[in-house]
Amino acid sequence: MMHKAGELNIVPDVKPNSAWTCTVDDVLRQQVVARDAGLSTQEAKIRRERDGYNVLKLVKKRDPWQILLEQFKSLIVLLLISAAILSFVFGDWVEGVAVVIVIILNAAIGFVTEIKAVRSMEALHRLTKITAKVRRNHEVREISADQIVPGDIVCVEGGDLVSADLRLVQLSKLEADESSLTGESVPTKKSLAPLPQNTLLADRKNLLFTGSTITRGSGEGVVVATGMKTEIGQISTLVNETEEKRTPLERQLDRLGRNLVYITLLITVVVVGAGIFGGKNALIMVKTAIALAVAAIPEGLAIISTIALARGMWRMAKRNALINRLSAVETLGATNIILTDKTGTLTENQMTATKIIVATGDVDVHGDFDVQGNLPLARAVEIAVLCNNGALNSGGENQSGVGDPMEVALLALGARAGIHRKNLVSQRTEVREEAFDSESMMMATFHELKGQFEVAVKGASKKVLDACSKELTGKGENELSTESRTHWRNQAVHLAEQGYRVLSLATKLVDSVDESPYCNLTMIGLVALVDPPRKDVRQAILQCQEAGIRVIMVTGDQKATALNVAKAVGLISEGDGKAVVINAKELDLSKGSDKSEIFRAAVFSRVSPKQKFGLVSLYQEQGFIVAMTGDGVNDAPALKKADIGIAMGKRGTQVAREAAAMVLRDDAFSSIVASIQQGRIIFNNIRKFVVYLLSCNMSEILVVTIAAFVSAPLPLLPLQILFLNLVTDVFPALALGMGEGESHIMKIPPRDAKEAIVSRKHWLRIGGYGLLITLSVLGAFFLSMRWAQVGPERAVTVSFLTISFAQLWHVFNMRDLDSGFFRNDITRNPFVWGALVLSTFLLLLTVYLRPLGELLRVRDPGVYGWLLILTASIIPLVMGQFWSWMRRPFKKRIVKRQMISLE
Numbered sequence: 001m002m003h004k005a006g007e008l009n010i011v012p013d014v015k016p017n018s019a020w021t022c023t024v025d026d027v028l029r030q031q032v033v034a035r036d037a038g039l040s041t042q043e044a045k046i047r048r049e050r051d052g053y054n055v056l057k058l059v060k061k062r063d064p065w066q067i068l069l070e071q072f073k074s075l076i077v078l079l080l081i082s083a084a085i086l087s088f089v090f091g092d093w094v095e096g097v098a099v100v101i102v103i104i105l106n107a108a109i110g111f112v113t114e115i116k117a118v119r120s121m122e123a124l125h126r127l128t129k130i131t132a133k134v135r136r137n138h139e140v141r142e143i144s145a146d147q148i149v150p151g152d153i154v155c156v157e158g159g160d161l162v163s164a165d166l167r168l169v170q171l172s173k174l175e176a177d178e179s180s181l182t183g184e185s186v187p188t189k190k191s192l193a194p195l196p197q198n199t200l201l202a203d204r205k206n207l208l209f210t211g212s213t214i215t216r217g218s219g220e221g222v223v224v225a226t227g228m229k230t231e232i233g234q235i236s237t238l239v240n241e242t243e244e245k246r247t248p249l250e251r252q253l254d255r256l257g258r259n260l261v262y263i264t265l266l267i268t269v270v271v272v273g274a275g276i277f278g279g280k281n282a283l284i285m286v287k288t289a290i291a292l293a294v295a296a297i298p299e300g301l302a303i304i305s306t307i308a309l310a311r312g313m314w315r316m317a318k319r320n321a322l323i324n325r326l327s328a329v330e331t332l333g334a335t336n337i338i339l340t341d342k343t344g345t346l347t348e349n350q351m352t353a354t355k356i357i358v359a360t361g362d363v364d365v366h367g368d369f370d371v372q373g374n375l376p377l378a379r380a381v382e383i384a385v386l387c388n389n390g391a392l393n394s395g396g397e398n399q400s401g402v403g404d405p406m407e408v409a410l411l412a413l414g415a416r417a418g419i420h421r422k423n424l425v426s427q428r429t430e431v432r433e434e435a436f437d438s439e440s441m442m443m444a445t446f447h448e449l450k451g452q453f454e455v456a457v458k459g460a461s462k463k464v465l466d467a468c469s470k471e472l473t474g475k476g477e478n479e480l481s482t483e484s485r486t487h488w489r490n491q492a493v494h495l496a497e498q499g500y501r502v503l504s505l506a507t508k509l510v511d512s513v514d515e516s517p518y519c520n521l522t523m524i525g526l527v528a529l530v531d532p533p534r535k536d537v538r539q540a541i542l543q544c545q546e547a548g549i550r551v552i553m554v555t556g557d558q559k560a561t562a563l564n565v566a567k568a569v570g571l572i573s574e575g576d577g578k579a580v581v582i583n584a585k586e587l588d589l590s591k592g593s594d595k596s597e598i599f600r601a602a603v604f605s606r607v608s609p610k611q612k613f614g615l616v617s618l619y620q621e622q623g624f625i626v627a628m629t630g631d632g633v634n635d636a637p638a639l640k641k642a643d644i645g646i647a648m649g650k651r652g653t654q655v656a657r658e659a660a661a662m663v664l665r666d667d668a669f670s671s672i673v674a675s676i677q678q679g680r681i682i683f684n685n686i687r688k689f690v691v692y693l694l695s696c697n698m699s700e701i702l703v704v705t706i707a708a709f710v711s712a713p714l715p716l717l718p719l720q721i722l723f724l725n726l727v728t729d730v731f732p733a734l735a736l737g738m739g740e741g742e743s744h745i746m747k748i749p750p751r752d753a754k755e756a757i758v759s760r761k762h763w764l765r766i767g768g769y770g771l772l773i774t775l776s777v778l779g780a781f782f783l784s785m786r787w788a789q790v791g792p793e794r795a796v797t798v799s800f801l802t803i804s805f806a807q808l809w810h811v812f813n814m815r816d817l818d819s820g821f822f823r824n825d826i827t828r829n830p831f832v833w834g835a836l837v838l839s840t841f842l843l844l845l846t847v848y849l850r851p852l853g854e855l856l857r858v859r860d861p862g863v864y865g866w867l868l869i870l871t872a873s874i875i876p877l878v879m880g881q882f883w884s885w886m887r888r889p890f891k892k893r894i895v896k897r898q899m900i901s902l903e
Contacts, residue, residue: 019167019224020195020204027167029091031151031222031776035169038153047149054148054164054226056233064111071107071616091129099722132163135220139196145495150223156208163228165220166208168192173217173435176208176580179343182230187215187404187695189436200584201231201608202556207247216389216404217435219891235609235636256690258783259758268788275394304689304730308737312682319674320666322649328661331644334625335549336750338672339615339638341630342555344648346569347531351405353413354381354532355500357491358525359473368416380525383505385421387456389433392421406501410458428454434517442467449509451627455517457506461492461526463518464504471523480523487666492526499564500528508779519787530564537569540670545570547676548749552602554612554638559583559605566603589614612638623754629672631656634712646672673746683751689733691762691769696729696807698770703777703803713792715781715799720856723846728804728839732811735831742816742825753762768883772876777803784865795845797859798869800832804843805873808836813880821881 019027033039039047071077084099130145133154145163148154154166162176168190175187181201190206208214208221211229227233312329316322323329343349356363358376363369371378390407394416401408411421428447442459457464467490471480478484488504495502507519544551553571555562563581566572572581580597584606587598597617604615612628616638619626628635628642640659641647647660648667657663664671703715716724758766766771781799785792811832815824826832846858853859861869 008074010640015610018197018205019165019198021197022167023194024167024169024192027222027224027697028169031224033151033153033222035153035220036135037138039149039151040137042134044147044149044152047151047406048147051150051229052227053146056228068107068111069449071111072103072712077103077107079829088860097746099827101647111442129590130161130163132160137295148223148226150226152223153216153220154223155220156214158214158216160210160214162208162210162214164223165210165225168206168219168221171217171219172476173289174214174219175216176212177215178202178209178212179349180218181209181211187406190219200606207326215613255756267705271705274326304693304737305686306690306735307734308682308685311738312678315678316662316675319671319678320664320668321671321675322633322663322665324661324663326642329679329682331661331679332626332627332672332676333681333683335627335644335676335679335751336628337619337624338544338549338551338629339554339612339619339642340551340669341635342557342565344631344667345534345629346537346553347533347565349528349531350690351409353384353409353527355495355528355530356525357495357528359471365413365416365636371417371419375474376525378417379472379507380505380527381414381417381419382424383456383507383524384410384421384458384503384527386424386428386447386454386765387431387443387458387505388421391454406503406529410503410527413527430511440518442518446513446517452509452511453513453515455508455510455515455518455521457508457521459526461504462489464506464521465489465492468506468521468523470521473751474524477522484523488523488526495526495528497560498528499558499561500530501561503527503529505553531561533565533569534669536668538671540668540673541570543673543746544676545745547673551678552606554607554615556606556608559603562603562605565733572602584608584611587620593599609635613641618639624900625750627672629669630660631667634900677741677746680745680750683757684741684745685737685739687762688739689736689768690757692736692766692811692814693729693733695766695769696810697725698766699807700724702770702774703799706774706778713796714797715777717796717800720796720800720858723856724800724804724807727842728807731835731839732808732832735829735835736811736814736829739825739829769810769876769880772879773803773806773810776806776872776875780868784869793857794859794861794865796857797861798865800856800858801843801861801869802872804839805869806876809874809877810880812834812877813884815884817884818830857884 005191009870022030027267028035045341055789072081084096084103086840088096128410131142132148133140133142134143134148135155136143137140140155148164153169154164156162156174158164169192171190176190177187188202188205193206195204195206202399207224208219210232225231256400309329313323316329340346354364354366356377358374358380360376363374365378371381388407388410390404390411391399392401392408392411397757403410413831414420423449428449430445430447431453432446434442434444434446436459440459441463442457444455444457447454447456457467460500465485468480469486470477471484471488478719492502492504504526505524508521508522541551551571553562553566559581563572566581579783581603582597582605587607588594588605589598589611598615598618599622604611607615611634612630616628618628620641620643625643627644628638629646629648630636630639630789631648636646636656636659639647639656644662645660646664647656647658647664649663649665650667662675700716700721704721707713707715730797756762780802781795782796784798810828815826816822846856847860
């Protein structure tokens with residue numbers, strides 16, 4: 001006898017994670033509820049107080065103050081703050097204020113661009129108020145979904161969104177779309193029978209999950225989990241517990257900042273210590289220390305990095321890729337593995353009938369086709385259209401309809417052949433429907449036809465074939481021989497092995513509508529359906545492969561289906577016997593297990609959310625930079641764990657979009673390739689302007705250091721150095737960050753994930769370029785004092801202008817080694833020419849605008865001084881181009897070896 005839960009207040013003892021193993025009576029008894037009465041209002045209140053509201057803990061939105069604070073966490077910015085404090089302490093207020101302005105400017109640019117990205121993401125998250133129909137106090141009422149409690153009896157029907165995890169207790173033709181959770185591309189047909197404990201999530205047919213949609217039929221279920229205890233809730237917990245990985249760029253810039261700190265401290269201590277130990281004036285050495293500190297810090301680096309990333313973000317937005325965090329822009333450029341979902345990412349998430357097998361032969365039905373003169377083919381299409389309770393909207397060729405996608409696909413198949421259900425039913429009125437049943441695995445409809453009833457049957461190939469005693473050939477009906485039965489069975493197996501979903505079609509005439517539909521049938525044929533690949537995917541995957549990026553399918557779908565799609569999109573070559581496809585049951589991610597097969601695999605099928613998460617972790621442990629694409633709730637943990645998660649904006653769930661670093665508004669895989677190209681260009685641009693800025697700063701350090709060691713006057717003053725770093729250095733460096741990149745960038749392998757922005761070879765270039773500029777500046781400085789005898793103040797002007805123009809011409813040394821001298825990414829960049837004109841104008845202002853000249857202590861160098869400045873400043877460019885010409889053959893050999901290894 002069922003007690004009233006509201007009176008006894010008995011605590012349910014059912015465990016949500018084992019509800020599928022219980023019978024209907026057991027689960028009702030464990031939840032202490034009667035199906036026809038439901039919970040009382042009082043009992044529902046008690047359970048809500050105990051279990052809480054039926055809501056998920058959404059990812060916390062980023063507060064504007066938090067975004068602003070993050071702008072000051074960079075070590076480069078901390079270095080700037082230190083330089084400002086040092087200037088204030090020693091009374092150099094102009095320098096201190098100038099550095100503070102730089103800090104504020106950098107924070108403002110970073111804040112504005114990042115807040116725009118965050119708001120763009122939030123604009124995708126359109127939340128709606130969800131309601132549910134529950135039985136309370138013997139009555140069905142509609143309540144807010146957040147009021148649902150464990151033990152509630154929830155009623156569902158076609159079109160409803162399931163708002164809690166339910167164990168079904170009653171159903172009629174019930175099917176649910178669970179693709180966002182399980183990855184299955186077709187609706188799941190539900191049943192009531194208990195299942196074994198080890199049943200996979202996608203196969204728990206007696207459960208309905210939060211977030212799934214009812215596509216057909218109706219039913220009732222008892223709530224066994226709400227809120228964070230649901231399957232989606234557990235995934236959300238895993239997402240929230242996953243630490244957000246710092247991108248390679250963030251790690252590289254931090255490492256560079258630490259290196260600059262060490263270099264600055266070391267040089268400052270050595271120079272100042274040596275000077276004081278040698279008996280030099282302490283005040284002079286303090287000023288020297290300030291000059292070195294200012295020279296060592298590339299004040300423009302933080303600003304230019306932010307602007308370059310922001311520009312990359314805007315470029316990607318034009319290609320329908322929304323970026324959530326600026327530093328994630330370049331991550332795709334380092335990506336060497338993409339783990340991609342299948343449904344909706346590689347495929348259209350739309351079933352299509354593509355092939356019909358009848359006794360007269362195989363017929364491809366991709367587009368419009370004619371059934372005239374082929375009786376078995378015509379009858380097969382008629383049966384597929386008649387045995388159907390879907391609805392096709394106008395424009396049937398686009399498969400726009402209502403109901404089970406498989407049935408909509410069959411109606412679209414009929415439309416392509418000119419056979420429409422509305423016309424057929426007007427001639428053969430439907431009088432009975434035998435709904436699909438999980439035991440019979442078939443569906444049947446009865447239609448009036450000339451005093452008899454035509455039975456149209458479709459279903460699982462084996463079940464339908466077993467119910468057939470005849471077959472339809474081109475000459476009429478024949479007895480179904482053992483040989484023919486074997487032929488049909490082999491055809492069905494062959495199609496299934498190719499990844500198709502196969503339905504058998506059969507019919508018969510009966511005298512009574514009450515006769516059994518599933519005996520003495522006539523076999524008509526087989527229809528093969530597939531979720532077709534997206535049109536642009538194959539080319540996009542080919543581009544990834546040419547760029548040295550592995551694309552691996554990770555799906556919840558069946559192994560055969562996944563393999564077929566992998567071949568269709570080019571992940572696996574036809575006839576590739578070495579391709580590895582791993583099913584979830586064969587996937588062992590435990591420590592100590594043999595992972596060799598996993599690393600060879602091109603496809604993983606039937607994987608669970610935790611396994612997706614584990615795969616991302618496994619590849620990251622091996623040093624790979626992993627991008628993960630997906631659109632479902634089940635993808636969210638892996639999306640957040642990946643170096644960059646890529647969610648689909650159209651089909652993507654809210655949970656997936658919040659977990660991802662990038663959202664594709666058009667769901668096109670080709671947009672990922674464009675983003676990868678942009679990421680590579682951005683990284684190369686960042687590397688160019690970092691090398692440019694550091695080589696300029698290196699020259700400033702060496703000029704001050706050498707002068708201090710030889711007891712000469714300082715060739716550069718602290719404020720002059722700051723002017724260089726903030727004005728003449730920044731504009732050319734910013735222009736380098738705007739470069740469009742070289743055309744061959746997607747023809748080379750990804751860079752090593754562990755490779756620093758500034759590697760050893762780049763430090764050598766920085767040192768070499770810095771030394772060239774230093775020698776030119778010191779040469780001009782001493783020549784002006786000895787030869788022109790202009791005095792220390794004008795000599796400082798000569799050295800200041802020499803290093804300024806030398807650094808401006810130095811921008812042309814940043815071209816790629818395999819590019820031409822006159823035609824390359826630098827000379828094609830209009831921003832570079834604009835920066836040179838602007839910087840030259842500003843330098844002339846320091847000479848001829850007296851207030852600015854007085855502030856910087858710059859004087860008119862005169863004709864001889866200008867001749868010396870221009871001659872000395874051009875030397876680093878000439879020597880740099882000669883160096884590039886010498887290294888070009890070596891560079892070509894390196895690239896050639898990389899391409900050979902890639903092939």
